[in-house]
Amino acid sequence: TRSGVPEAVLAAGKTPSEVAALASTSVETTGRAVVTRADDAVEDAVRDVLAADHPDATVDADGRSGVVVATTPGFERPDLDAAVGVVTAGTSDAVPAGEAAAIAREMGATVERVDDVGVASLARVVDSLELLRHQDVLVVAAGREGALPTVLAGLVDVPIIGLPVSTGYGHAGEGEAALSGMIQSCTALSVVNVDAGFTAGAQAGLIARRIDAARAGR
Amino acid sequence: TRSGVPEAVLAAGKTPSEVAALASTSVETTGRAVVTRADDAVEDAVRDVLAADHPDATVDADGRSGVVVATTPGFERPDLDAAVGVVTAGTSDAVPAGEAAAIAREMGATVERVDDVGVASLARVVDSLELLRHQDVLVVAAGREGALPTVLAGLVDVPIIGLPVSTGYGHAGEGEAALSGMIQSCTALSVVNVDAGFTAGAQAGLIARRIDAARAGR
Amino acid sequence: TRSGVPEAVLAAGKTPSEVAALASTSVETTGRAVVTRADDAVEDAVRDVLAADHPDATVDADGRSGVVVATTPGFERPDLDAAVGVVTAGTSDAVPAGEAAAIAREMGATVERVDDVGVASLARVVDSLELLRHQDVLVVAAGREGALPTVLAGLVDVPIIGLPVSTGYGHAGEGEAALSGMIQSCTALSVVNVDAGFTAGAQAGLIARRIDAARAGR
Amino acid sequence: TRSGVPEAVLAAGKTPSEVAALASTSVETTGRAVVTRADDAVEDAVRDVLAADHPDATVDADGRSGVVVATTPGFERPDLDAAVGVVTAGTSDAVPAGEAAAIAREMGATVERVDDVGVASLARVVDSLELLRHQDVLVVAAGREGALPTVLAGLVDVPIIGLPVSTGYGHAGEGEAALSGMIQSCTALSVVNVDAGFTAGAQAGLIARRIDAARAGR
Amino acid sequence: TRSGVPEAVLAAGKTPSEVAALASTSVETTGRAVVTRADDAVEDAVRDVLAADHPDATVDADGRSGVVVATTPGFERPDLDAAVGVVTAGTSDAVPAGEAAAIAREMGATVERVDDVGVASLARVVDSLELLRHQDVLVVAAGREGALPTVLAGLVDVPIIGLPVSTGYGHAGEGEAALSGMIQSCTALSVVNVDAGFTAGAQAGLIARRIDAARAGR
Amino acid sequence: TRSGVPEAVLAAGKTPSEVAALASTSVETTGRAVVTRADDAVEDAVRDVLAADHPDATVDADGRSGVVVATTPGFERPDLDAAVGVVTAGTSDAVPAGEAAAIAREMGATVERVDDVGVASLARVVDSLELLRHQDVLVVAAGREGALPTVLAGLVDVPIIGLPVSTGYGHAGEGEAALSGMIQSCTALSVVNVDAGFTAGAQAGLIARRIDAARAGR
Amino acid sequence: TRSGVPEAVLAAGKTPSEVAALASTSVETTGRAVVTRADDAVEDAVRDVLAADHPDATVDADGRSGVVVATTPGFERPDLDAAVGVVTAGTSDAVPAGEAAAIAREMGATVERVDDVGVASLARVVDSLELLRHQDVLVVAAGREGALPTVLAGLVDVPIIGLPVSTGYGHAGEGEAALSGMIQSCTALSVVNVDAGFTAGAQAGLIARRIDAARAGR
Amino acid sequence: TRSGVPEAVLAAGKTPSEVAALASTSVETTGRAVVTRADDAVEDAVRDVLAADHPDATVDADGRSGVVVATTPGFERPDLDAAVGVVTAGTSDAVPAGEAAAIAREMGATVERVDDVGVASLARVVDSLELLRHQDVLVVAAGREGALPTVLAGLVDVPIIGLPVSTGYGHAGEGEAALSGMIQSCTALSVVNVDAGFTAGAQAGLIARRIDAARAGR
């Protein structure tokens, strides 16, 4: 598309058959459909409709992150010479981080996952620095107080997109403390909405496209 | 007093002469007056009234933290065998940190200041750990995203009182992001209100009193 | 651990089998597992996995507070010479208060419960003062307007950690009024997040450890 | 008036001469003018205009509470057989408490002031109970966490109107914590807006009117 | 009780058997139990336990308002010479209004219900004025923008307690607009929390007690 | 302009000379300049610059509403056969109401002002109904609880644009209660931002243009 | 009705049989019933009750928007010479947009739907402009950031009523960002509450009535 | 520095002499000082102290954006082969946009300014697209409803950092509506805090560094 980000169907708030119909149209027109926030019923509906409409399409579903991708045999996924690191502070960050990783991958980036490097275990953070410094852009997911992107931004010079996660209860719970902490960070983060793995992954993908073009001398 | 915390006159929202009169009464009845959030006009009024009412009283003012303490020659400040560490992330944290330190000192604790160990310079944080581990309780002041107490709580086993500071602008500025980050911290912090140096210092002082009693075998 | 607080698995937001696996690893590596916010399904899963992995481990579950603790026969729980008082204003405060008590106990403190001393019955508050004054630190749980910690802090000189509880409906319900009341208290409270029994108990435990060390002359 | 509450001119947000003109009209039509939130400039303007328009009118100003009352010689203030108690937790509560007292007095009630009975000094609270029980209705002003009306409502069976005061800084400062604490109180308070002394006094006055009528057998 | 308001068991957040046990104790000690926010399961449990413990007790349940009252044959409900009007703007206000009416009745007041006089039909409001003017105090329930108490307070000189109701969706829905409108009202309302029928009824009951005493010459 | 609303320079946040330069350009290109939220300094700067650049332009300033309009002799203001009523609840509503009236007039509508018909004096409201029913659209400005547009919308069938005004202090003050009350109104209001007289007037003007076209048979 | 808007029964928060009874009364007295936010159970109950009470009535239900309309054979729906355009940014806007369209139609307006012209596809927006310019008033529904009404208001001179939709998650989700964006718009929008299709449609209908009257020379 | 972003002294909340001392140290150690949010007094103090300490240093101040940069003759500013576009919706966006541009320039990027392309004039937006598509990353500043970055993100495939600006009054004013609109955008924006030009510029600079390295084959 003109904006560089693949159309994705957000399943939340739609019926499974509405999602499946939209996915089928997307496969029809672009050779690929990307569905986010899909549960089992949505995935089944997509598989059923595509089995009828596009029997040769392949459907890949990542239950953990809720992303379903369908492609026709002829579809050529972009292949970028650029690396996106996706980092999580803890297990509850896995869903939006997985969504971000899936979108960056669909945009053609190489994705490196670095998990469970929460600020409470700084040793693990330090161990991961070498790997993180070799990425072109980082998506860093963290809930509760959301301190991890701030700590990392003081240690590496890779651009970091903070991805607040809706963990945490009570005052400023549900990701609000994480979002406001990242927004107020004394480092140079940019930030997306709470749980907005799609947005973080797409922004990382756009940066990866520019870097790939630069590497290619375009 | 029964609650263990010295009466303090909060100058904010009172006229200088109201504060001075209250301070004079406090010197009269307890041998000491503690005024917080005092500006120059308040300090002058206190000095003037005490010069008249208690010419032998000593007045100490710490312009940086806004705390004014007056004592009669006979006043015996408690002397506790317990150490309170007061840590700041940056220079803007100095005012509430100074208030906390002053109150803890008036309660008899030994106070150790450790300044400018913001999360953006983790090396300085690590250098200070040895000193911090020798304190009995820490007050850790931080503004913006307020990540410092969380980072320290993962590195030392001293109880930490988080003191959010009203720096930061825009969304969740004025200390709200720092407060909610400390409240949501995945570590074991307890927290006081934004800029509430008095409360943090008094809580630290109460803990120091218990530790002093334990050391004394009481 | 270096931070002095036992690792605890927060069951909320994890599947029973994820929690059980984490608990089993924790028993493996430390001789103990602490699970918070466990419901029956989580407890069952933990019991099943441990029956297989660590048949000699003992599993204790406190249905009221949602805390499950598993220990191997060889595990030696710390034993501190320090007392933590856990106070509730009413019955709805029992869950977070129980969580706080369980964590403080796992850290080795002696825990004294004082229940149902709401501000609406000041006589009961006054009757409990003698007992409360003998504790080294108090966790005081209260919902609705959360006035109890403020009232107690005016009557005893023991450090108090306010634990706001998510009772209350309508404006500033769900514990927000209690939290902001404790944060604004004219006394020397420090505070944890709404329903954060774990945090309150862990902070009380850290203070108890320091007092124990002081009593032991360390 | 039909609603039983005297018209009052709220000076805030009006120019002194606008206020003075409105006051003069009020004296003209009702024999009395009540101005609230008047500063010195407003008071002067009122005096000047009335000196010209109604040279026989008497002007009483209470600088502390910002209320200015002007009456013609022939004006007969209502005289109710009913008592309103106005209670403050501390000195910063004086302004709205004074406003409440002035309005209740203008409505004809006997007003009893009980000051500085903050929750941090429960002894003073207990000492005042006998006096408070003899009032027909209480206005209780308190800032910070605003616990005083809750504590009193557990001790006396007089109806209490909670008047939150805009003291307090940081999170839920400026009276928000006091308001939400009173709103969430586990006792039977009704509440007015932050600093709304006029509203509290007028509501107390309406209740006093009903009680006076009951006493008079009307 | 000393505070004049009957103990009530708030069923919300308690199990049916917990509520039933508390109700049984209340019947035991005072001859009456009042349960609020009771659903069918709570009512059944109360009936079952009382059938066993106090077979002679009468149980009255008002399904609409969720209030269950049990009394022993010997219980003498107070009987006040005072009238409380309970007014609703629309049908969704019935639950908290019914709660308020039930509590005021249990305190002994005569209760007059005036329903469906929303501000959109001013004619009905005007028709009800004569009746409303004969009450000693009014509880006025209204949701959405909550304008009814403000409109009535301009038309009658009876003290009005505003009872905001949790209707309304979107921005400031769930009663927040109604609460803030009543709090900001340019008339002399006092207000209780959203849906707090208990509090409104109890405050009205306290006023009714004072008026009854005045009528009785006490 | 294509959007039908005259370009207006919002003076707030610009220096007087910046505003004057923009006004001069606007006169140059369209024959008219409209400046809103102008204080005396802005008005003077506009007059000075226009005296130099467009000595034949006429400058009209309405100090009360802060609107300054400059026109060249040749400028032909539109003249619509449509009437806009601008209603205020009280004197503090005059500034945004004046801004709304000025913009509607600049767009060519006939503007009828109806002032001081607050809900506390329903008689005045009723007296004005005949006049209001003859307008084509109403802008109704109200602060505090903002009930006036709701009350009027139940009495007339003219479309009403609610204009919340930033009066009111304490909880939901500064116009927030008025805005949320209008937004939650059980009648058919549409609403603009707090104090957004420009927007209300422009929306009324757009409706007036359509009605004028309908009357003209366009 | 006097206010020009048909009475409608809001099904949300009422039982199906309560709604059906109210609908039957409405058919009885006005020849029509309009029910909003009806689910299948409500629709069935309405059909059943009307089959019994008004067997000749016709019931039309639009499952998508939740609006059920019943009319007697003799009912004459108004027929206005005025056009309301209802525009959506995406599929999730269909429910409130459908509600707005239904109400405008019941008031007699001609309704033109223009769907899926989100700001991310400006080409579709531009394609629709010709059609939109021929409407007399537009209701523009948009969720997430709600930018569509702002963009359209810069392109057409038809009055626009912004209808924020409760899509969007995380910070300022559930329609809050859309509402505040429309309220802050630099164009001349007026706005209704989140998801308030009824209000938007009714306001558009009121404007359509005025335009119809103008066209008719009334 | 290790994090790739030049140390900058945030002048807000510091005295001019504190800022000047920090600037002098920065020149001493790095050859450059960057001061943000500097007013005239800060600029003068910096000039005076540097004149004494580093008489050969050059001081450049951009009054509009409040950025002061001092460099020694030997300082070599990085020179990146990468382009940052800085776009504003209107004149009030100039301050944070200028700050962003200055920081990106200090990091070595080529900066292209595109001003006054607000969404109300889509033609100007369209005219700028060719230029914008040639940038490597865009910082897009917008206040009020902040729609510009969303509109641009639908038209170009360059990564966009949304910079909300604190214009706008009333509900969600001061940049909150802009921030939440950008956060909720249906496009792939990442966002910084309100007025955080420094952060936006630094994030853009980090991306430019990566692109420069890619172009250089590093």
Ligand SMILES: Nc1ncnc2c1ncn2[C@@H]1O[C@H](COP(=O)(O)O)[C@@H](O)[C@H]1O
């Ligand atoms: N109930 C609880 N409330 C708050 N924090 C908790 C709770 N239980 C465990 N924790 C903390 O959260 C961490 C576990 O988080 P997680 O990795 O999500 O299981 C523990 O190490 C504790 O620091």
Ligand SMILES: Nc1ncnc2c1ncn2[C@@H]1O[C@H](COP(=O)(O)O)[C@@H](O)[C@H]1O
């Ligand atoms: N519906 C209600 N809303 C608010 N407060 C209530 C309600 N019902 C009872 N209460 C109050 O809450 C107290 C009981 O609280 P609890 O101990 O949680 O049952 C009673 O003594 C009343 O003061």
Ligand SMILES: Nc1ncnc2c1ncn2[C@@H]1O[C@H](COP(=O)(O)O)[C@@H](O)[C@H]1O
């Ligand atoms: N008082 C006002 N309130 C809201 N919007 C205004 C006001 N005055 C002017 N505007 C709008 O804001 C635009 C001017 O914004 P600016 O470019 O900052 O001067 C005008 O074109 C109007 O659409």
Ligand SMILES: Nc1ncnc2c1ncn2[C@@H]1O[C@H](COP(=O)(O)O)[C@@H](O)[C@H]1O
């Ligand atoms: N205008 C600004 N807005 C946000 N952050 C800034 C700004 N200027 C400098 N900073 C950051 O804040 C740090 C300096 O903070 P301080 O120690 O308070 O001077 C710098 O290293 C930057 O990371």
Ligand SMILES: [Mg+2]
């Ligand atoms: Mg985290």
Ligand SMILES: [Mg+2]
């Ligand atoms: Mg910090």
Ligand SMILES: [Mg+2]
């Ligand atoms: Mg409580």
Ligand SMILES: [Mg+2]
């Ligand atoms: Mg208080």
Ligand SMILES: [Mg+2]
């Ligand atoms: Mg209502």
Ligand SMILES: [Mg+2]
């Ligand atoms: Mg009003």
Ligand SMILES: [Mg+2]
């Ligand atoms: Mg949208």
Ligand SMILES: [Mg+2]
């Ligand atoms: Mg904008």
